[in-house]
Each structure stands twice: as structure tokens, then as C-alpha cells.
Amino acid sequence: MKKLTDHAPQQLSPTPRFGAGLGDSAESHGHESIAQVLNLSGFNAVEVKQIYFGNWLRDHSQLIDPKIVRPQDARRNFPTKISREVLTEFVDLLALIEFNRLQMTDEERVAYTVTPEILGVYRPSEHIDNPTNLDECAIDPQTIDEDFEPLVRPGDRLTTVHYARSMTMHIEEAERYMRRKLRAAMRAGKTPTGMRYFGEALHVLEDFFAHSNFVELSLRKVGYTDVLAWTTEKPCKHRWPVVTGLFSGSDILASVAEPLAKILFPAPGHVFKPNVPGERSDGEQALLILLKEDPEWRAILVKALEVRDELAKSSTFQTLEYLDWLVSTPFRTLRNLTNSLMQTVVEWAGDQIDDLQTYLGDDPNTHAHVSATHSQLAKDHDTHPFHLIAQLLARYAVDKVGQSMYKYWQGDQEQDPVEIASSFFWHPNDLDWQDEIVNLWASRNPEKIAEGTELSLYIKRYEQYRAAARKRLKELETREPLDLIGAGENLSGSGFQ
Numbered sequence: 001m002k003k004l005t006d007h008a009p010q011q012l013s014p015t016p017r018f019g020a021g022l023g024d025s026a027e028s029h030g031h032e033s034i035a036q037v038l039n040l041s042g043f044n045a046v047e048v049k050q051i052y053f054g055n056w057l058r059d060h061s062q063l064i065d066p067k068i069v070r071p072q073d074a075r076r077n078f079p080t081k082i083s084r085e086v087l088t089e090f091v092d093l094l095a096l097i098e099f100n101r102l103q104m105t106d107e108e109r110v111a112y113t114v115t116p117e118i119l120g121v122y123r124p125s126e127h128i129d130n131p132t133n134l135d136e137c138a139i140d141p142q143t144i145d146e147d148f149e150p151l152v153r154p155g156d157r158l159t160t161v162h163y164a165r166s167m168t169m170h171i172e173e174a175e176r177y178m179r180r181k182l183r184a185a186m187r188a189g190k191t192p193t194g195m196r197y198f199g200e201a202l203h204v205l206e207d208f209f210a211h212s213n214f215v216e217l218s219l220r221k222v223g224y225t226d227v228l229a230w231t232t233e234k235p236c237k238h239r240w241p242v243v244t245g246l247f248s249g250s251d252i253l254a255s256v257a258e259p260l261a262k263i264l265f266p267a268p269g270h271v272f273k274p275n276v277p278g279e280r281s282d283g284e285q286a287l288l289i290l291l292k293e294d295p296e297w298r299a300i301l302v303k304a305l306e307v308r309d310e311l312a313k314s315s316t317f318q319t320l321e322y323l324d325w326l327v328s329t330p331f332r333t334l335r336n337l338t339n340s341l342m343q344t345v346v347e348w349a350g351d352q353i354d355d356l357q358t359y360l361g362d363d364p365n366t367h368a369h370v371s372a373t374h375s376q377l378a379k380d381h382d383t384h385p386f387h388l389i390a391q392l393l394a395r396y397a398v399d400k401v402g403q404s405m406y407k408y409w410q411g412d413q414e415q416d417p418v419e420i421a422s423s424f425f426w427h428p429n430d431l432d433w434q435d436e437i438v439n440l441w442a443s444r445n446p447e448k449i450a451e452g453t454e455l456s457l458y459i460k461r462y463e464q465y466r467a468a469a470r471k472r473l474k475e476l477e478t479r480e481p482l483d484l485i486g487a488g489e490n491l492s493g494s495g496f497q
Contacts, residue, residue: 031055034206035199037395041402042410046102050192053099053112054181054199055206057119060091063259064121066141066148070293078293084145088116089289094259097282111192118196121147125173126200128207130246130371132159159371166238166427171212175425178204182405182418190409198405205401205421206394210379212244213372215386215393216452218428218438226453228365230372238429245374277309363455376458385451389441393434397424 035052043051070081092114096103103109124131131152141148152158158170165172181201188194208214217240219227229240263286280288284305291298364372379390404417428434442449451457 037399038402042406050195051199054196055203058203061120062122066144071144086292088119123149125177128174128211128244130244161234161236161241163236166236167242209390209394221428232368238427245372245377247374385448
């Protein structure tokens, strides 16, 4: 067995979704909340945030998806397609908002500027997603951008199971990526670049527990054999292999539609009111970036904002013709354009939800030809019965690798962070470090174990999740976009509606 020398932690109470961020509640955990365990490894709060930046980048690289990226030599087709460069600049704006305190000087701003090189593109291996594409008409993503991973079809080598390791082959690709990033971090040292590399590696390590059936197989190993494995028996050493899920439309909603909606469609009560001429809301900055794909309308937006600045300078409303110009074609068309952008993403996500649903007629626990989906396997959200145990295992692994990297950067090279991280990438039957954690958690959560044995409950939860995704898509269709007129009306004193 692959063993770690230290005993499992005594404290199993969770601390503040495996999505980006901290999570939605005290019972919900994200990549950032898991990263907080690095405080126990020797890193201070600023260093943890620097490390998390790399982790955050992997989540947001999902925005650079083949279905939305415009090939570099293709004609502009906004908002159906957007160039990789413009999407990257959009993510850079999100990073400036999220990691503002790391970018207070010009030097720091350079270190944390998001470029195509450091953001990359959506690559299944960086999230341990099953890369299989079920669309018979799918094109090779590398014809869009060579940085995308090649098209993987059912039956390709990466979809097969490694006999000795009892894991699907594509998981090894993820492990190799993690190892490369850890080696790069070790070489770069305790610098912004080194810590970014380290965070990127930790993202994969954390996703191993959140996106695979490692938890389910661990529970079966210690006696909870009724827990669904989300795979059938395969010709491999441990019969039921470690697998991960297919990315679906519901996941696209979270990774693509939500980041756009959050900034372009502000929630009620969060309307930006400029205090001085020249101020721009996050949404206005985002739209200025995205409209680089449509220079004509970008020029109109720039002019409209300049006119609003002029209105803001006036204590009395002296330029009625300016407001007439604002209220007529420019702002109304810009609002339509913003709606059109979101409508494109909404339709895309909705179509993918429907497409995948047609594939879900069979049960991956009983039909060998069926692969589990990401939505079935992923423990990112606290609605999954194994959300907490997955984050406990992830925290344990991150702590061990964090301690090793901290010591390595301090000059103690007795332990190799790369090998320690790889020691977690095994079938649960080849490990024993997790047994104590799993047994203790299971003894305290019998109702969660029961949920994990009932396919009907998973189906019900999936349908609820799908219904919620549909509802959210409908909300995004009908929500009002940026209201530039409303943002300026207080300044003009006109009370114009």
C-alpha cells in the first residue's frame, strides 16, 4: 500500500464549495476555503492569497471554452464568438477585483496581470474532468486554438482503465500536469510566480477528491458497500476503478454564464453611481473590454460615457440635447447588445443541458457503456451528501503538500513535494491514510451514507439541479443589464426615466 507516515488529523470539524471562492455558507466549502489550511503549513495570510491566485486562475480558465472562443483568423462574430485575448482581458478585470490587495503597486500589478500565457484555456486535465466528447459532429478544439487539448472520443486511449492503478488513463494526464506545476514552483521559489504555480497544482489535487469517485470507493473499502460507485466493474486490479465525470451544460452555466452575469447584470440594489466624471463601474469596464470585439459599438459606448461625464460636471441640467442623445439609439442599443451577449451564453448552456440529458437514460452503476457526469460525481456543492468528507480529505492532502513545499522553500529538501502530492493519486484500496477520516466521518453522518446508496435520490437531486439551472438561465434572460442612464440621472438632476 501507498502509505503516508503521519496519522490522520484528530480534528474533523469543517472550517470555512470546491468552486472558486470560500463557499456559500458555513457548510459550503470552496477552493479558497480549502487553501486556508496552508496557514497551518507555515504560510501567512498574504502568501495564502498569492497561492490561491493560481488556484483561482484554473477555475477561470474554464471561461476560455472552445464553444465560445473565436479562432484568431476568423471574422468577428460578437457576441456569438469572442476572441481569446478579449476573454482573457475580461478575466484580468475579475482578478483585479478579487486580488486588488495584491496589486497595489505597479510591480505587483505586473505580477498579477492575467495574460493568455498564465490563464491558458479550458483543459479537462487541469480539472480531472473526463475529456470524452459525446457529440458525433464535434470538431477538434485544436483547430480553434492549439492550446486546447485534442478531441477525445469514446474508446480513445484516455477513456480506458489502467489495469494496475485501477484508474481511467486521463487521470494520469492530470497528475502529470500537477507534477509539472509543482516542479516549476520549486524552481521559481517563494515568489509570486512560484506561489502561482503552487496554487495551480493544488487545484488539481483538490479536484481529485471533489470530481472523482475516490470518496465513494473509500467508503466502500471500509465497509459501506452499498454506496454507489458510479462505475461498473472493469478489468482492473480493484474491479471498480477511480473515474471522473463528463462536463455538462449545468457546469458551463457556473463557469461561463455566471462570471459574465455577475459583472454585466448587477443585482438589484447594487447599481453603480459615479461620484466624479471619469469613474467607471466594473460592468462598464467589462463591457468596454468585451466590445473590443465590436469596435463600432465600443466607440458609441466610449462617446456615451464621455457625454455622461459632461453631465456629471454640471450642477444644473444645461444640455438637454445630450440626454436626448443618451436616451435614444446608443444606450438602448447597447442594452440590447448586452442582452444579446448573455442570451448567446444562456442558449449555449441550455442546449448543452438538453444534449447531455438525452445521454442520461442509463445508469453508470449498471451500464458499462455509460460514463458518470460531472454533476453526478462532483462534490463541489453542499447539496451533495459527500461534500464535507471530500473537503476534509482535500484539506488533509493540501496540508501535507503545503508543509513539504514550505520546508522546501525554506531550504529543507528532505521531502519532495511532488512525490508527496503524487502519493495521493492512487486507488483508495492502495492507500490507508484516509481510512480513519472516512470511518469517523461516516460514523457521525449515517444519513449522508444512506443518501449515497440511493440512486433515486441522486436522480431527484440532479433533476432539482437541472431545474435550478433552467430557472437561473431564465433569470439571466430577463434580468436588466447595465443601466448607464440610471447611473447618470442623479448627476444630471433631470429625474428622467
